[in-house]
Amino acid sequence: MTGVYVQLSYIDLAIASVLLLLAGGLSVAMNLGLEKSLGVAALRTTVQLTLIGLVLKMLFEMVSPLWTGLAALAMILLAGREVTARQSIKLRGGWSYSIATSALLTAGGIVTILALTTAVRPEPWYDPRFALPLLGMMLGNTLTGISVGMERLSATLKREKDAIEARLVLGHARRDAVKPYVREAMRAGLIPIINAMSAAGLISLPGMMTGQILAGVDPTEAVKYQILIMFLLAGTTSLGALMAVLATAKRLGDERDRLRLDRLKETPR
Amino acid sequence: MLSVRNLKRLSIGPVDLDVAAHDIVALCGPSGVGKSLLLRAIADLDPNEGTLSLLGESRESMSAPDWRRQVMYVPAHTGWWADTVEPHFAGLSLALVKDTLHRLGLESTALGWQVSNLSTGERQRLALARALAYAPKVLLLDEPTSGLDADNATRVEKLVGEVAAGGVAVLFVTHDMAQAKRLSTRRLDMTSGQLVEGTP
Numbered sequence: 391m392t393g394v395y396v397q398l399s400y401i402d403l404a405i406a407s408v409l410l411l412l413a414g415g416l417s418v419a420m421n422l423g424l425e426k427s428l429g430v431a432a433l434r435t436t437v438q439l440t441l442i443g444l445v446l447k448m449l450f451e452m453v454s455p456l457w458t459g460l461a462a463l464a465m466i467l468l469a470g471r472e473v474t475a476r477q478s479i480k481l482r483g484g485w486s487y488s489i490a491t492s493a494l495l496t497a498g499g500i501v502t503i504l505a506l507t508t509a510v511r512p513e514p515w516y517d518p519r520f521a522l523p524l525l526g527m528m529l530g531n532t533l534t535g536i537s538v539g540m541e542r543l544s545a546t547l548k549r550e551k552d553a554i555e556a557r558l559v560l561g562h563a564r565r566d567a568v569k570p571y572v573r574e575a576m577r578a579g580l581i582p583i584i585n586a587m588s589a590a591g592l593i594s595l596p597g598m599m600t601g602q603i604l605a606g607v608d609p610t611e612a613v614k615y616q617i618l619i620m621f622l623l624a625g626t627t628s629l630g631a632l633m634a635v636l637a638t639a640k641r642l643g644d645e646r647d648r649l650r651l652d653r654l655k656e657t658p659r
Numbered sequence: 660m661l662s663v664r665n666l667k668r669l670s671i672g673p674v675d676l677d678v679a680a681h682d683i684v685a686l687c688g689p690s691g692v693g694k695s696l697l698l699r700a701i702a703d704l705d706p707n708e709g710t711l712s713l714l715g716e717s718r719e720s721m722s723a724p725d726w727r728r729q730v731m732y733v734p735a736h737t738g739w740w741a742d743t744v745e746p747h748f749a750g751l752s753l754a755l756v757k758d759t760l761h762r763l764g765l766e767s768t769a770l771g772w773q774v775s776n777l778s779t780g781e782r783q784r785l786a787l788a789r790a791l792a793y794a795p796k797v798l799l800l801d802e803p804t805s806g807l808d809a810d811n812a813t814r815v816e817k818l819v820g821e822v823a824a825g826g827v828a829v830l831f832v833t834h835d836m837a838q839a840k841r842l843s844t845r846r847l848d849m850t851s852g853q854l855v856e857g858t859p
Contacts, residue, residue: 559704
């Protein structure tokens with residue numbers, strides 16, 4: 391560390407909250423009717439972050455494999471729920487949730503463990519101070535890729551039903567008939583992370599790197615960490631999206647090479 | 660040739676029917692009674708149950724693609740998966756395809772056309788040519804002349820007659836009683852999901 395970490399006092403936070411009053415005042419003056427939502431959201435952010443801060447402090451002090459594992463599992467289950475909540479067209483009967491959660495668990499789990507044991511190497515390797523933030527970043531990005539990929543595939547298969555069935559009636563295998571749309575869905579799922587990698591440092595300073603710099607870490611060291619994270623994110627997202635898209639494609643067909651759009655349901659967002 | 664026993668799917672059946680080689684069976688009945696759904700079920704495109712066989716071989720003994728290549732369903736409105744016509748005939752004998760196109764009143768340059776520029780009638784005849792290029796044993800035609808003018812409808816009827824004469828079993832849906840009489844060797848009427856032998 392080359393810089394100095396500047397600790398915030400509760401007075402500092404109180405001063406920052408004056409800006410909230412400004413936002414609330416604007417809402418009243420312009421008749422936006424958002425004062426209440428703004429207040430509730432500010433309260434939620436304070437309470438939720440305080441609680442997670444306490445939980446993380448506890449977890450970090452315990453360094454217990456069991457509790458770290460449980461926290462990781464809870465994060466994965468919540469991420470799976472988030473994937474399904476974002477989809478306006480999904481598989482019936484909880485299949486969207488199961489597929490998304492399994493993909494998050496496998497891809498996020500493999501890459502996080504790989505990063506902990508080969509690159510970051512804390513002692514012990516499951517030290518929650520490293521494991522949980524790493525996993526959190528993986529999940530946050532991968533869930534976008536999975537959600538976009540699964541939704542794109544479902545919507546495209548529905549839209550292209552006639553073209554796909556035209557091939558099925560000619561005796562083409564379902565795998566061949568849906569291949570172009572699987573590819574399209576994979577592409578859609580991977581574009582956000584590719585864009586993030588391209589824009590990093592030019593248009594946006596990634597949050598983790600900014601955080602490290604604020605905490606006094608030398609920028610060149612922070613950058614190394616960020617590059618590692620970007621590579622890990624690209625790996626997790628492609629692995630997760632691939633698994634989720636292929637599983638969705640499988641679920642939307644059956645052993646008699648049919649297209650099973652009856653297994654889809656649309657929910658207005 | 661094609662034997663269907665106890666075929667059931669949502670809102671249809673149980674249905675029994677046989678179509679022999681050289682047979683042309685017309686399937687008639689009011690709209691919405693499930694004629695297209697019956698053809699789709701025979702082609703195994705939707706979940707269904709029943710005992711189906713082709714030349715004594717049961718449907719389950721072969722893969723679904725094998726079954727569909729031989730028991731070929733031609734929907735009234737088919738889909739296209741490429742921008743031009745030719746990729747839809749990939750891997751098929753182009754000489755045979757061009758011959759079929761001529762008999763259907765289409766030029767062989769049709770293969771180079773853009774799908775988005777095709778008329779309903781052109782799409783319908785190209786879909787029939789595409790299906791015939793696979794030399795199926797059974798043809799399931801859903802309103803094969805619905806989008807055609809009289810001349811082209813006659814061409815399609817003539818070709819279907821020749822294909823049946825060559826040993827193919829044909830089951831076709833029509834709303835045109837005159838066509839049913841002209842083209843078919845036998846008529847089946849469908850009401851509320853059930854089949855009855857039609858009176859000629």
